[in-house]
Amino acid sequence: MRERVLVLGPPGAGKGTQCKLLAVARGLLHLSTGDLLRAEVAAETTLGQQVKAVLDRGDLVSDHLVLAIVRNRLALHRKGWLLDGFPRNSTQAATLDDLLADLGQPLQVALQLQVPQEELVARLLGRGRSDDSEAVVRKRLQIYVQQTEPINAHYQARGLLKCVDGLGSVQEVATRIANSLDECQRGEGTIC
Ligand code: B4P
Numbered sequence: 001m002r003e004r005v006l007v008l009g010p011p012g013a014g015k016g017t018q019c020k021l022l023a024v025a026r027g028l029l030h031l032s033t034g035d036l037l038r039a040e041v042a043a044e045t046t047l048g049q050q051v052k053a054v055l056d057r058g059d060l061v062s063d064h065l066v067l068a069i070v071r072n073r074l075a076l077h078r079k080g081w082l083l084d085g086f087p088r089n090s091t092q093a094a095t096l097d098d099l100l101a102d103l104g105q106p107l108q109v110a111l112q113l114q115v116p117q118e119e120l121v122a123r124l125l126g127r128g129r130s131d132d133s134e135a136v137v138r139k140r141l142q143i144y145v146q147q148t149e150p151i152n153a154h155y156q157a158r159g160l161l162k163c164v165d166g167l168g169s170v171q172e173v174a175t176r177i178a179n180s181l182d183e184c185q186r187g188e189g190t191i192c
Contacts, residue, residue, distance in 0.1 A: 003028055003080040003181065004105055006087075008152065009113030011140045012120035012127070013166045014173060018113070019084040021174050026181070029077050032084040036069050037061055055131045058139035060147065063091050071099055081105075089147040093154050109184045110155035111177060112192065113166035117141060156192070163192035 003026060007015045016032055023030035037055065040048040047065075054061050070086055087093040100106055115123075124137045131140075155161040162184065164176050 003082075003185075004100075004108045005081070005181065006083045006107060006110040006155070007085075007113065008110055008148075008155075009166060010115065010117075010120055010144045010148075011137070012124040013113040013115045014123075014170070015084045015113060017170055018174060018177055019082045021170075022177060022181075023082055025174075025178065027079065029073075029079055029081040030084060031070065031073050031081055031086070033061075033066050033069065033086040033088075034084070036073075037066075056136070058131060058136040058143065060088055060143060063089070063095070066092065067095050067099075070096070074099065074103055074105065087148075087151060090151055090154070093151045107155075107160060109162055109181065110152075110160045111180060112152055112161055112163045113173070114163055115166040119167065161192055 005022075005028070007019055007022075009015050016034065019030045019032065022028065037051050041052045041055065042048070051061055051065075066086065066088075070083070074081065083096075087096050096107075120141060121134070121137055124132045124140075125134060152161055162180050164173070164180050166173055168176075
């Protein structure tokens with residue numbers, strides 16, 4: 001079965017952590033827009049220098065650039081996939097719909113990882129990435145509430161949104177996600 005899954009949730013919800021495990025367990029391509037952008041920075045290209053400034057401020061990178069990255073990767077790929085950290089606003093969500101229709105790869109489920117805000121701040125400060133200072137973390141959480149969270153309604157209206165409790169050990173959350181995806185494959189389970 002070719003699974004096509006979005007993993008949604010606030011910064012620090014554990015999207016990257018869980019997608020790495022899921023990709024291996026289910027043989028899926030893991031496409032993280034955050035990782036792809038950081039790879040650009042690490043390569044020290046001119047583009048990477050622009051991206052670094054945006055990441056260090058806690059802002060979102062331009063839709064145009066992120067969409068180009070995602071389109072290239074999905075167009076080349078014929079197996080199932082996990083999209084991690086994308087879409088991040090309503091423009092990206094609408095463009096993703098068009099892109100998946102174009103590619104004949106309809107979305108099967110949008111998993112929403114749910115974690116309380118203070119736990120998110122604690123996790124991100126513990127991670128210690130260069131864009132994880134307290135001021136930047138709080139700004140990213142604010143941008144999430146303003147720009148990203150509203151897209152849940154887009155997937156909920158289409159009956160594709162599934163909520164998963166992201167609190168607990170990494171393995172506990174992984175088990176919940178696996179159960180949720182199995183339910184989807186059987187056409188069971190509650191949609192949130
Ligand atoms: P991302 O790389 O997507 O990262 P994130 O949202 O900060 O974290 P994630 O939810 O993946 O948490 P993680 O597993 O690491 O974004 C970074 C930046 O890239 C954005 O701010 C933005 O600027 C840019 N960007 C990305 N996509 C974009 C797009 N589409 N458009 C525009 N800009 C975009 O976990 C966090 C920490 O918690 C880790 O230390 C982990 O070990 C820990 N953790 C995980 N699960 C845990 C658990 N169950 N219990 C305790 N700790 C746990």
